[in-house]
Amino acid sequence: MTQTANQRSSPQNLSHEARVRADDRAHVFHSWSAQAQIDPMPIASASGSYFSDYSGKRYLDFSSQLVNVNIGYQHPKLVAAIQEQAAKLATISPAFANDARSEAARLIAEVAPADLNTVFFTNGGADANENAIRMARLHTGRNKVLAAYRSYHGATAGAIALTGDPRRWASEPGLAGIIHYWGPYAYRSPFHSTTDQEECDRALSSLRDLLMVEGSHSVAAIILETVVGTNGILVPPPGYLAGIRQVCDEFGIVMIADEVMAGFGRCGQWFAVDHWGVSPDLITFAKGVNSGYVPLGGVLISDAIAATFADRAYPGGLTYSGHPLGCAAAVASINIFREEGIIEHARWLGTDVIGPGLHALAERHPCVGQVRGLGVFWALELVRDRDTREPLVPFNAHGADAKPMADFAARCKEQGLWPFVHFNRTHVVPPCTTSAEEVREGLAILDDALTVADTYYVGC
Ligand SMILES: Cc1ncc(COP(=O)(O)O)c(C=O)c1O
Numbered sequence: 001m002t003q004t005a006n007q008r009s010s011p012q013n014l015s016h017e018a019r020v021r022a023d024d025r026a027h028v029f030h031s032w033s034a035q036a037q038i039d040p041m042p043i044a045s046a047s048g049s050y051f052s053d054y055s056g057k058r059y060l061d062f063s064s065q066l067v068n069v070n071i072g073y074q075h076p077k078l079v080a081a082i083q084e085q086a087a088k089l090a091t092i093s094p095a096f097a098n099d100a101r102s103e104a105a106r107l108i109a110e111v112a113p114a115d116l117n118t119v120f121f122t123n124g125g126a127d128a129n130e131n132a133i134r135m136a137r138l139h140t141g142r143n144k145v146l147a148a149y150r151s152y153h154g155a156t157a158g159a160i161a162l163t164g165d166p167r168r169w170a171s172e173p174g175l176a177g178i179i180h181y182w183g184p185y186a187y188r189s190p191f192h193s194t195t196d197q198e199e200c201d202r203a204l205s206s207l208r209d210l211l212m213v214e215g216s217h218s219v220a221a222i223i224l225e226t227v228v229g230t231n232g233i234l235v236p237p238p239g240y241l242a243g244i245r246q247v248c249d250e251f252g253i254v255m256i257a258d259e260v261m262a263g264f265g266r267c268g269q270w271f272a273v274d275h276w277g278v279s280p281d282l283i284t285f286a287k288g289v290n291s292g293y294v295p296l297g298g299v300l301i302s303d304a305i306a307a308t309f310a311d312r313a314y315p316g317g318l319t320y321s322g323h324p325l326g327c328a329a330a331v332a333s334i335n336i337f338r339e340e341g342i343i344e345h346a347r348w349l350g351t352d353v354i355g356p357g358l359h360a361l362a363e364r365h366p367c368v369g370q371v372r373g374l375g376v377f378w379a380l381e382l383v384r385d386r387d388t389r390e391p392l393v394p395f396n397a398h399g400a401d402a403k404p405m406a407d408f409a410a411r412c413k414e415q416g417l418w419p420f421v422h423f424n425r426t427h428v429v430p431p432c433t434t435s436a437e438e439v440r441e442g443l444a445i446l447d448d449a450l451t452v453a454d455t456y457y458v459g460c
Pocket of ligand 1: 066123124125126127129152153154155225229230258259260261262286287297
């Protein structure tokens with residue numbers, strides 16, 4: 001006899017795990033999912049780079065959840081800072097000044113590029129991008145915003161319209177005035193380039209063409225992920241970000257760097273733009289700012305844009321802007337990053353452990369078409385044929401089409417590794433605090449799971 005979820009959850013002797021699962025299935029509506037087709041795994045605990053289910057099985061987290069747990073799980077000093085703030089002052093409206101908020105803003109400005117000195121706090125990444133485009137439009141008095149096709153900027157109305165990937169489709173028609181462009185992606189060049197230099201030059205020249213036909217005088221902002229995250233860990237070729245900066249300066253356009261995923265250590269720098277010495281007008285951040293221990297995001301604002309709102313009210317706000325618990329967590333996290341050298345560690349993991357380790361895997365497994373990344377932000381692009389570069393699964397594959405990647409992910413999980421899988425790629429994005437030994441443990445599991453992906457290889 002089939003039971004309803006409520007009947008299943010009613011017996012007093014239900015195990016804790018069973019109750020978590022039953023209540024979840026009966027009452028929790030999950031993101032991005034057909035509700036009847038999912039069975040979310042109940043998680044019992046987490047520590048460092050691992051989380052565990054109720055049977056005690058541990059998973060080494062090569063996804064940092066949604067690429068946000070940069071500091072690792074349950075860092076004792078971070079947990080203590082949140083507890084202390086909760087005991088002191090758990091909430092206060094954004095209209096007041098508050099010590100946690102003031103200090104968080106100062107510390108974030110300290111680690112940001114030159115003249116980004118002011119922070120507008122939000123609850124996460126999507127609303128940071130919403131506010132960044134609002135600021136850009138008001139600052140310039142223009143409407144249009146250019147965003148890349150290979151991008152994700154969040155799921156609220158404006159942010160999903162900025163998003164270039166298929167998650168946007170169901171929300172169309174979206175915000176008026178958003179125009180998508182092709183950014184650089186040398187491995188699958190939209191410009192038929194054969195070198196990084198060509199890719200950079202052609203991407204910038206195509207952007208200039210777009211500005212010409214759209215009317216550069218009507219464009220408020222160009223938004224881009226400094227290093228494209230979910231859509232492929234696309235590291236920009238040398239000169240690309242400087243080129244975007246130059247285009248923005250030439251046409252009076254606001255440059256917005258979305259560092260929600262790429263910032264706060266992920267790329268082995270405080271901000272990914274630091275790699276290329278480029279200073280955007282606005283930087284949006286979230287995730288790694290406090291590793292999601294309490295939801296927090298924000299917009300870092302240049303002095304010039306802040307001045308626009310010196311004597312003119314900024315028409316935007318949030319009940320929880322600069323929430324003291326989120327801000328106390330950001331203060332503690334930045335201090336811990338400094339004390340424990342986490343940025344330097346993340347950079348070293350990229351150059352000395354993850355990068356060489358993934359290149360070694362590429363030598364052993366024909367299905368690895370390309371390895372790319374930096375810091376703790378890497379991708380293996382899997383293919384059926386190295387010569388044609390046909391992806392292991394099609395763009396946006398679902399169901400049976402996605403089987404090769406599903407099989408690969410299942411093998412990783414069996415072996416105790418939680419992978420990040422998107423389309424035909426697996427991203428290697430563990431916490432920035434992961435030890436070299438733990439990374440090697442994860443690479444050994446990837447080595448095994450890639451033998452599963454290799455079975456779908458058809459090239460010579
Ligand atoms: C680059 C980027 N921007 C924005 C967002 C949206 O952030 P949130 O989910 O906190 O709204 C994400 C989330 O993955 C992201 O990766």
